[in-house]
Amino acid sequence: MVTESDYGEFETAWCPGCGNFSIRQAVVRALVELGLPPHKVVFSSGIGQAAKAPHYIRVNTFNGLHGRSLPAATGIKLANPELTVFAESGDGCSYGEGGNHFLAAIRRNIDITAIVHDNQVYGLTKGQASPTTPKGQITKTQPHGAPSNAFNPVAVAVAMGAGFVARGFAGAIDHLAGLIVAGVRHPGFSLIDVLQPCVSFNKVNTFAWYKQRCYELGDDHDPTDPRAAMERANEWGERIPIGVLWRSDRPAFAAGAVAPLAGRETAMGRLREIVDGYA
Ligand SMILES: Cc1ncc(C[n+]2csc(CCOP(=O)(O)OP(=O)(O)O)c2C)c(N)n1
Ligand code: SF4
Numbered sequence: 001m002v003t004e005s006d007y008g009e010f011e012t013a014w015c016p017g018c019g020n021f022s023i024r025q026a027v028v029r030a031l032v033e034l035g036l037p038p039h040k041v042v043f044s045s046g047i048g049q050a051a052k053a054p055h056y057i058r059v060n061t062f063n064g065l066h067g068r069s070l071p072a073a074t075g076i077k078l079a080n081p082e083l084t085v086f087a088e089s090g091d092g093c094s095y096g097e098g099g100n101h102f103l104a105a106i107r108r109n110i111d112i113t114a115i116v117h118d119n120q121v122y123g124l125t126k127g128q129a130s131p132t133t134p135k136g137q138i139t140k141t142q143p144h145g146a147p148s149n150a151f152n153p154v155a156v157a158v159a160m161g162a163g164f165v166a167r168g169f170a171g172a173i174d175h176l177a178g179l180i181v182a183g184v185r186h187p188g189f190s191l192i193d194v195l196q197p198c199v200s201f202n203k204v205n206t207f208a209w210y211k212q213r214c215y216e217l218g219d220d221h222d223p224t225d226p227r228a229a230m231e232r233a234n235e236w237g238e239r240i241p242i243g244v245l246w247r248s249d250r251p252a253f254a255a256g257a258v259a260p261l262a263g264r265e266t267a268m269g270r271l272r273e274i275v276d277g278y279a
Contacts (some may be wrong), residue, residue: 001035002031002032002035002036002037003032004028004029004032006032006037006038006058007028007031007032007038007057007058007059008056008057008058010055010056010057012052012056013049013052014049014052015199015200016199017197017199017207018049018196018197018198018199018200019117019119019170019171019194019195019196019197019198019207020049020050020052020053020117020170020196022170022171022173022176023050023053023115023117023170023176023194023196024053024056024057025173026168026170026173026174026176026177026180027053027057027088027115027177027180028057029173029174029177030177030178030180030181030184031057031059033177033181034084034181034184034185036084038057038058038059038060039060040082040083040084041059041060041083041084041085041086042059042060042061042062042073042076042083042084042085042086043057043059043060043061043062043085043086043087043088044061044062044063044064044069044070044072044073044076044085044086044087044088045061045062045063045064045069045087045088045089045093046063046064046065046066046067046068046069046089046090046093046094046097046098047063047065047066047067047089047093047124048066048089048090048092048093048122048123048124049090049117049123049124049198050088050089050090050091050093050116050117050119050123050196051063051069051088051089051090051093053088053117054086054088060083062076066092066093066097066098067093067094067096067097067098067099067101068097068098068101069087069088069089069093069094069098069101069114070087070094070098070101070102070104070105070112070114071101071104072087073085073086073087073105073112073114074105074108074110074112077110077111077112078110078254078260078261079260079261079262080260080261080262080263081111081260082260082262084113084184085111085112085113086112086113086114086115087105087112087113087114087115088114088115088116088117089116089117090116090117090118090119090122090123090124090130091116091117091118091119091120091130091131091132091153091193092121092122092130092131094114094116094153095116095130095131095132095151095153096122096130096131099131099151102114102153103156103160105189106156106157106160106161106162106189106191107160108189108253109162109163109188109189109250109251109252109253110188110189110252110253110254111187111188111189111252111253112189112190113180113183113184113186113190113192114189114190114191114192115180115183115192115194116153116191116192116193116194117170117194117196118132118153118193118194118195118196119196119197119198119201119202119205120132120133120134120137120150120198120202120205121133121139121198121201121202123198123200123201126140126201127139127140127141127198127200127201127202128140128141128142129141129142129146129148131150131151132150132151132152132153133146133150134146134150134204135147135148135149135150137204139201139202140201152233152234152236153191153193154166154167154191154193154233154245154246155230155233155234157191157233157246158226158229158230158233158245158246159230161226161248161250162189162191162246162248163186163187163188163189163190163247163248163250163252164182164183164186164188164189164190164191164244164246164247164248165190165191165193165229165233165244165245165246165247166179166182166183166190166191166192166193166242166243166244166245167192167193167194167195167233167240167241167242167243167245168180168192168193168194168195168242169194169195169210169214169242170194170195170196170197170207170210171197171207171210171211171214172214172216172242175216175242175243176192176194179192179243179244180192182244186247187252188248188250188251188252188253189252189253195210195214195240195242197209197210210240213237213238213239213240214240214241214242215239215240215241215242216241216242216243217232217241217242217243217244217245221241221243221245223244223245223246223247224246224247224248226246229245229246232245233245233246
């Protein structure tokens, strides 16, 4: 039986009070609920405070360049479909530097789960505006306010007919764990955008700010209704819905169609011939 202690205990480099701690807790709870032993799990991440999250869980980890968590996760899943593969990183990494990979992953609908710590700033580099910073919000490097409209990741994912789109809140740990479990069980690309307070660099979207606004979607929301999903995905301000916004039954990319690399014999002789061919 898998328990939380199988995922280890680590010292972190996060600020006390950061939302990353509770996201980590939710991730571990979800892994335990799914009964996944650490060796069957891979986390791919990029660069940032959120991208360090997999360093603090005892799993297989690929830590790549800023913005590149999704292509690495895609390759890992295709090479060995038996693994449960996550991409976990921040909003800057996932929607800014990795923005095109985000769109490509939705188009492909490969069976991976993306967990995005959405603190609406670039935390590691000390609080510049990120793609999800609301227009006009003052940040350390935008003293006159962020100049561009905010990117809405869940609305974009719904509009593109993604496999599974959810929004969680770092202050609702059990609820978030449930979303991660549902995302992993969904056969196809799953996005879980997690509203995360950054106590050091985002003094607007604080824990109290979210607590006041976030409400859980109930049974009256039909996540298979595209119009309802889009309405909820665009709801922001006084009330912010958390839960599964959208779910589709699009077939996952290459399900069973690509012969996995894992388990194949390495044809060293043939490889040598190819390499020598370029000499
Ligand atoms: C291509 C590239 N651009 C910029 C940087 C500098 N950089 C490192 S971390 C970071 C911000 C990370 O922000 P986010 O992804 O939102 O994660 P957070 O730290 O907020 O969790 C930036 C801009 C980099 N490493 N590589
Ligand atoms: S800078 Fe913000 S996101 Fe980074 S560890 Fe500190 S509180 Fe968390």
